[in-house]
Amino acid sequence: MSIVADSVVAAGRLDAASHAHPSGAHPHTADPLADARTQLAEAAGILGLPDGLHRMLATPRRELTVAVPLRLDSGETRLFTGHRVQHNFSRGPAKGGLRYSPNVSLDEVRALAMWMTWKCALLDVPYGGAKGGVAIDPRAHSTAELERLTRRYTSEILPIIGPERDIPAPDIGTDEQTMAWMMDTYSVNSGYTVPGIVTGKPIALGGSLGRASATSRGVTHVALAALAHVGLRPERSTAAVQGFGKVGADAARFLAEAGVAVEAVSDLYGAVHRAGGLDLEALSAHVRETGTVVGFPGADPIDGQALLGLDVDLLVPAAVEGVLHAGTAEAVRARVVVEGANGPTTADGDRILAERGVLVVPDILANAGGVIVSYFEWVQANQAYWWRADEVESRLEERMLNAWSHVLGYAEARGLSLRTAATALAVERVAEAHRLRGLYP
Numbered sequence: 530m531s532i533v534a535d536s537v538v539a540a541g542r543l544d545a546a547s548h549a550h551p552s553g554a555h556p557h558t559a560d561p562l563a564d565a566r567t568q569l570a571e572a573a574g575i576l577g578l579p580d581g582l583h584r585m586l587a588t589p590r591r592e593l594t595v596a597v598p599l600r601l602d603s604g605e606t607r608l609f610t611g612h613r614v615q616h617n618f619s620r621g622p623a624k625g626g627l628r629y630s631p632n633v634s635l636d637e638v639r640a641l642a643m644w645m646t647w648k649c650a651l652l653d654v655p656y657g658g659a660k661g662g663v664a665i666d667p668r669a670h671s672t673a674e675l676e677r678l679t680r681r682y683t684s685e686i687l688p689i690i691g692p693e694r695d696i697p698a699p700d701i702g703t704d705e706q707t708m709a710w711m712m713d714t715y716s717v718n719s720g721y722t723v724p725g726i727v728t729g730k731p732i733a734l735g736g737s738l739g740r741a742s743a744t745s746r747g748v749t750h751v752a753l754a755a756l757a758h759v760g761l762r763p764e765r766s767t768a769a770v771q772g773f774g775k776v777g778a779d780a781a782r783f784l785a786e787a788g789v790a791v792e793a794v795s796d797l798y799g800a801v802h803r804a805g806g807l808d809l810e811a812l813s814a815h816v817r818e819t820g821t822v823v824g825f826p827g828a829d830p831i832d833g834q835a836l837l838g839l840d841v842d843l844l845v846p847a848a849v850e851g852v853l854h855a856g857t858a859e860a861v862r863a864r865v866v867v868e869g870a871n872g873p874t875t876a877d878g879d880r881i882l883a884e885r886g887v888l889v890v891p892d893i894l895a896n897a898g899g900v901i902v903s904y905f906e907w908v909q910a911n912q913a914y915w916w917r918a919d920e921v922e923s924r925l926e927e928r929m930l931n932a933w934s935h936v937l938g939y940a941e942a943r944g945l946s947l948r949t950a951a952t953a954l955a956v957e958r959v960a961e962a963h964r965l966r967g968l969y970p
């Protein structure tokens with residue numbers, strides 16, 4: 530096992546803007562780690578955090594980079610790079626998803642791990658934050674290849690994960706089958722079945738009812754609360770959703786069920802638009818058949834980028850990081866942005882949206898439904914006792930709406946953006962846990 534040397538603050542710079550990053554590592558974002566550090570620096574300023582503690586919170590506690598050799602179906606061997614970053618453990622075991630995407634980089638995983646720490650703290654879920662990633666395009670591989678890759682990656686990170694250490698979950702490019710393979714690999718190596726090692730598992734293996742749709746339900750709860758806050762009723766509101774995957778597709782459906790006219794959605798290949806609202810059931814059937822929203826006969830094709838600038842009340846970026854940046858934020862006409870994805874708005878994008886009076890509900894609040902129900906799943910697995918779907922859903926809604934009110938109250942009392950308020954609240958909780966535990970030795 531090789532723990533990568535901690536270089537995050539080796540340069541002694543806490544100033545996110547000055548953090549150098551090889552650009553172009555991710556086509557959608559300049560630098561998610563710089564954005565995450567800018568947000569932390571702002572929260573640290575508000576809280577008056579001592580420099581040493583700020584520095585600690587800017588730095589992952591543990592990072593593991595592994596080479597993942599994969600035997601292809603053809604017999605050839607290919608080598609991939611994987612990471613697992615554990616940002617913080619002050620409030621409990623590390624927790625966070627595993628991403629398969631060709632653009633995964635260590636800095637991206639560091640940013641995502643930091644956001645998990647804040648998300649868990651903000652929602653008062655007793656975890657720290659982590660994230661994993663393998664730089665691979667899962668669509669270019671067979672199921673058998675993905676199984677071998679997942680098992681080898683899991684074996685490589687085995688020494689640092691566990692139900693009391695670090696609990697992976699699905700993210701972009703991974704799903705409940707990936708979690709089943711991880712659980713099996715971990716369990717075989719342990720000599721007994723350990724359902725608490727991952728969340729987002731199939732129900733048949735101890736997954737939780739309501740986990741698959743949890744992020745989307747949570748997005749919808751806060752989206753409706755945010756629309757109400759700006760004086761908009763769902764049945765008189767319109768929305769555009771970027772991303773029609775695990776988060777976006779169900780969020781569109783739940784918003785439509787609440788009365789919102791979802792006029793546009795997009796995926797990797799393009800976007801479709803229909804004034805007055807899309808027929809989402811027909812669209813989902815089209816996606817099941819063709820694998821994309823493109824070519825849906827019940828709507829007009831539009832440019833994926835144009836979706837961000839549509840004249841709608843609500844914009845839900847539910848795809849990847851860095852899509853609302855200096856070049857796109859100016860075009861946003863929505864009144865409310867609810868971040869289904871992690872890190873969809875860059876620091877520049879945030880500033881522009883604030884200047885234009887757009888209410889941005891930040892990722893660590895908006896998309897926390899997933900990790901909330903992951904927590905419920907872990908509790909259920911550890912107790913070997915399963916809850917009904919309505920119990921899961923009502924507890925999810927209660928946590929989301931409590932957090933929304935809490936963040937809104939904190940923001941309004943101090944004149945902060947929702948993002949800064951949410952980050953400050955979260956950082957304060959992590960800092961308090963750290964202070965109470967003290968520094969060892």
Ligand code: GLU
Binds near residue numbers: 625698701903
């Ligand atoms: N990948 C999801 C997220 O970014 C879920 C993480 C989890 O459930 O651990 O929040």
